[in-house]
Amino acid sequence: MGKVLMKGNEAVAEAAVLGGCKYFFGYPITPQNEIPEYMARRLPEVGGTFLQAESEISAINMVFGASGSGARVMTSSSGPGISLKQEGISYLAGAELPCVIVNMVRGGPGLGNIGPAQSDYFQATRGGGHGDYRLIVFGPASVQELVDVTIEAFELADRYRSPVMILGDGILGQMMEPVEFKTAKIKEGPDKPWATTGAKGRKRNLITSLYIVPEELEKHCLKLKAKYDEISANEKRYESYFTDDAEIVLAAYGTTARICKAVVDRAREDGIKAGLIRPVTLWPFPDRPFNEAADYARAFLTVEMSNGQMVDDVRLAVNGKKPVYFYGRTGGIVPSKAEIYAEVRKILEGGAR
Numbered sequence: 586m587g588k589v590l591m592k593g594n595e596a597v598a599e600a601a602v603l604g605g606c607k608y609f610f611g612y613p614i615t616p617q618n619e620i621p622e623y624m625a626r627r628l629p630e631v632g633g634t635f636l637q638a639e640s641e642i643s644a645i646n647m648v649f650g651a652s653g654s655g656a657r658v659m660t661s662s663s664g665p666g667i668s669l670k671q672e673g674i675s676y677l678a679g680a681e682l683p684c685v686i687v688n689m690v691r692g693g694p695g696l697g698n699i700g701p702a703q704s705d706y707f708q709a710t711r712g713g714g715h716g717d718y719r720l721i722v723f724g725p726a727s728v729q730e731l732v733d734v735t736i737e738a739f740e741l742a743d744r745y746r747s748p749v750m751i752l753g754d755g756i757l758g759q760m761m762e763p764v765e766f767k768t769a770k771i772k773e774g775p776d777k778p779w780a781t782t783g784a785k786g787r788k789r790n791l792i793t794s795l796y797i798v799p800e801e802l803e804k805h806c807l808k809l810k811a812k813y814d815e816i817s818a819n820e821k822r823y824e825s826y827f828t829d830d831a832e833i834v835l836a837a838y839g840t841t842a843r844i845c846k847a848v849v850d851r852a853r854e855d856g857i858k859a860g861l862i863r864p865v866t867l868w869p870f871p872d873r874p875f876n877e878a879a880d881y882a883r884a885f886l887t888v889e890m891s892n893g894q895m896v897d898d899v900r901l902a903v904n905g906k907k908p909v910y911f912y913g914r915t916g917g918i919v920p921s922k923a924e925i926y927a928e929v930r931k932i933l934e935g936g937a938r
Contacts, residue, residue, distance in 0.1 A: 588763040589764060592619060593758045593760055596732050597687060598619070599623070600731070600766070601624070601685065601736075602631055604738070605657040605771060606633070608634050608635075608656050608658040608659075609621065610643075610644040611638065614662055615699045616755040616758050616759060619758070621635070621637065625637070642670070646676075649673060653680070655780030655781075658684050659686070660686055661686070661687035661688070664692075670686070674686065675714030678716075678718035678720065680792050680793060683739075683742035683745075686748055688751070689753045689757070690703060690705045700916065701917060702891060703894070704915060709750050710867050717810065721741055722868045723750070726843055732766065739774070746812075754839055754840050821873070825863075827859065831882050833852075834875075836888070837887070840919070845863075852929055859929060872901065875903050879903045882907060883907065886911070886925075886929060886932060887909060887912075888911075888920060888925055888928075889911070893911045912924070
């Protein structure tokens, strides 16, 4: 297939279909409404099912049921809607049920606004709901990458029997860019002997996250931890940009990373050795490149559309070797290239706080 011009929300929906998604359950909320709108038209064309639930809580529990039957299934929402889904997401993780969850982040807290934000990072990367669990979390920076990680998300969800979250934002969902779908063939999911597909001729399967006996629950939680350790060892993704000789390393993901790339280019033109490390997986967080860069860089600057959330992970990765500064805008405001570049100069000139 050649390249086509698509809006981010529509591209993620088409990528989900090509990734084998046959069921979508959701509820409208701006700025991700084009995803369910697209799925409502597209899924019946491939023998799938779209259903607008009566609430986000209903939608995530429908995801639980469809995943338990072995289907590839997706839901999408934004801030307040993702919050309503948290109990169900914890149940999915506890029952080891694969699914894909898209969050096109809007300004918060509360109802906030429909401007782009990255203030759901803590919620996504720390589990978000109750109990000891983690999600694989992608933070794509372009519509093409949004397509690629969506298809991959279904593969990883099935491989690890775990929910996978794609953390975008209002800009990424609404922008239009040329994208290429590397295959026109819809992927088929693997066999799932654990699924509840009817027990005629075999032992019945039980899917649950309920373990009344403390010792049994601890055993289950330790099993989950071993899986998360395996994910952490094998699935860290990142991009490095002009970091080999960088005096100052910027850290950013998603839309903000696109702006930071332009800042690095401007800095290089002015003779400032700046670089960028862009996490692609927000969990597991790619700590190694930050730790290695701390051996030669003078400082780090984390840039986010929030009051500072990923900066905690950058500080942990740098492990005290060098100072880590933060610059952010919040409330739906996007930091400008000029603002970030000014902060870079301030740090290198010793005037940063």
